[in-house]
Amino acid sequence: MFELKNAIRDYHWGSASQISDLLDLPAETTPQAEMWLGAHPGCPSRLSDDGTALNDFIAQDPERILGSAVAERFGRLPYLFKVLSATQPLSIQTHPTLQQAQERFAQENAQGKPLDAADRNYRDDNHKPEMLFALTDFVALSGFRQPAQIVEDLQLLAAHLPDSAQAPVSQLVGLLQGSDPLAAIFKHVLTAGDEISQLVRQISDAVAASGELQRNVHFAELVSISKIYPGDPGVLVALLLNLIFLEPGQAISLGAGNVHAYLRGLGIEVMANSDNVLRGGLTSKHIDVPELLDVTIAQPSPAPLLEPVALDTHDRLYKPDFEEFQLQVLDPTEPGLAADLQLHGAAVLLCTAGEFLVATREGEHHISRGQSLFVTAAELPATATLQGIVPGQLFAASAQID
Structure with missing residues (x-):
C-alpha cells in the first residue's frame, strides 16, 4: 500500500475551500474545483514517500501492480477518481464513445495539433463514462427531456x-x-x-x-x-435537459453521448481515465458545435440515478454499466465494524471521516480523514475496519473485471 499526494485543480467554478474543509487539509489552493486521485498523465497522484508519479510507478510493472486482467484489458489504471466541488455551473458537455475517442485522437495527432492546443477536442484516446456520488445536496442537468x-x-x-x-x-x-x-x-x-x-x-x-x-x-x-x-x-x-436534485448518498451514472452539466455541490466522481470533453455552452473554453452534435445521443432519457448494491448496513457498492470502474462506500458508525473491500485489480482509497485500518495479505496501514492510499493488485484481498469512536467514511474505487 502506498499513501498518495493529490493535486487540487483551481478551475474558476470551484469553491473557496470545500475540498480542504472536507479532508481537513490546508487551503493552499483556491478556488478548489477538483482533486484528482489516479494516474492520468495530465495530473497524476504521487507516492508520498518519494514523489514518483503514479502513472510512472504503474509503468514499472503493470501486470503485478494493476493485475493481469486489468493490465491486459486496459494497459493502464482504467479509472480516474475525483473530489469535485462546484459553486458555479460547469459547461454543458458530453463525452465520446471509445471508438470515437480512439479515431479522432489519432486524427488530431496526424494533423500535428499539440495536446495542449486550446482548440483541441481529444486530449487522449479514451472514452469518459462517469458516475457522481453526492456528498452534499447536489444539482445537475443530465439527459434530454421529452x-x-x-x-x-x-x-x-x-x-x-x-x-x-x-x-x-x-x-x-x-x-x-x-x-x-x-x-x-x-x-x-x-x-x-x-x-x-x-x-x-x-x-x-x-x-x-x-x-x-x-x-x-x-x-x-x-x-x-x-x-x-x-x-x-x-x-x-438547460431547459431541454432533466434537472436533477441529489441528496447526500445518491448517485448518477453518465454514459457517452449524454448531454449534462453539474451546477453546484460537493461529490465524489469516478470516470474512465480520460479528459475528453466536448462543450456546448456555459464556458469560455473551446466549443466545436459540429463535433458535439456528432457525438450527442439526442433522445429523451430519464434522470440516470444509480442505485447501489447493499453489502451490509454500513457498506454499499455502486456498479455502473462500465467495466472501467466501480465505487464502494463504507460509512460505519461503531468501532470495530469491518468490511471486505470488493476490489478488482489496483485500487484507490480515500478517507473522508474517521480512521480505518486497511489490511491486505502484505501488511496493514492506518488511513484517516484526508488521506488516500493506492493498493496494488498483488496485495489483494483487503479489508477495512473502523478505528476509534468517530463515525467513518471510506471510498474505494477499482475496476469491475478480475
Missing part, C-alpha cells in the same frame, strides 16, 4: 414574453414537433447566434419578474445560470 414537456414549458414562458420573442419561441416549438426533434432544437439553439442570446435574456428577465414562473424550479434555475452566463445559449439548453 419534447412534449419542453413544448409545454415554452408555451408557459411565451405568455410572459414580449412580442419580439414570440417568433423565436414558435420556431423552437415547431422544431420540437417535427422530425428528430431533440437533435433539431439542440443544433438550432447552439447555432442561431444573436437570436437565441436575445431570447435567453428575455426569458431570464420574464422569470425574474414573475413570482408565478419562479415557482417552477426549472425556470428558476435558468435565472441562476443566466446571472453567471448572461445570454449564453447554454441557458436555453
Whole structure:
C-alpha cells in the first residue's frame, strides 16, 4: 500500500475551500474545483514517500501492480477518481464513445495539433463514462427531456414574453414537433447566434419578474445560470435537459453521448481515465458545435440515478454499466465494524471521516480523514475496519473485471 499526494485543480467554478474543509487539509489552493486521485498523465497522484508519479510507478510493472486482467484489458489504471466541488455551473458537455475517442485522437495527432492546443477536442484516446456520488445536496442537468414537456414549458414562458420573442419561441416549438426533434432544437439553439442570446435574456428577465414562473424550479434555475452566463445559449439548453436534485448518498451514472452539466455541490466522481470533453455552452473554453452534435445521443432519457448494491448496513457498492470502474462506500458508525473491500485489480482509497485500518495479505496501514492510499493488485484481498469512536467514511474505487 502506498499513501498518495493529490493535486487540487483551481478551475474558476470551484469553491473557496470545500475540498480542504472536507479532508481537513490546508487551503493552499483556491478556488478548489477538483482533486484528482489516479494516474492520468495530465495530473497524476504521487507516492508520498518519494514523489514518483503514479502513472510512472504503474509503468514499472503493470501486470503485478494493476493485475493481469486489468493490465491486459486496459494497459493502464482504467479509472480516474475525483473530489469535485462546484459553486458555479460547469459547461454543458458530453463525452465520446471509445471508438470515437480512439479515431479522432489519432486524427488530431496526424494533423500535428499539440495536446495542449486550446482548440483541441481529444486530449487522449479514451472514452469518459462517469458516475457522481453526492456528498452534499447536489444539482445537475443530465439527459434530454421529452419534447412534449419542453413544448409545454415554452408555451408557459411565451405568455410572459414580449412580442419580439414570440417568433423565436414558435420556431423552437415547431422544431420540437417535427422530425428528430431533440437533435433539431439542440443544433438550432447552439447555432442561431444573436437570436437565441436575445431570447435567453428575455426569458431570464420574464422569470425574474414573475413570482408565478419562479415557482417552477426549472425556470428558476435558468435565472441562476443566466446571472453567471448572461445570454449564453447554454441557458436555453438547460431547459431541454432533466434537472436533477441529489441528496447526500445518491448517485448518477453518465454514459457517452449524454448531454449534462453539474451546477453546484460537493461529490465524489469516478470516470474512465480520460479528459475528453466536448462543450456546448456555459464556458469560455473551446466549443466545436459540429463535433458535439456528432457525438450527442439526442433522445429523451430519464434522470440516470444509480442505485447501489447493499453489502451490509454500513457498506454499499455502486456498479455502473462500465467495466472501467466501480465505487464502494463504507460509512460505519461503531468501532470495530469491518468490511471486505470488493476490489478488482489496483485500487484507490480515500478517507473522508474517521480512521480505518486497511489490511491486505502484505501488511496493514492506518488511513484517516484526508488521506488516500493506492493498493496494488498483488496485495489483494483487503479489508477495512473502523478505528476509534468517530463515525467513518471510506471510498474505494477499482475496476469491475478480475
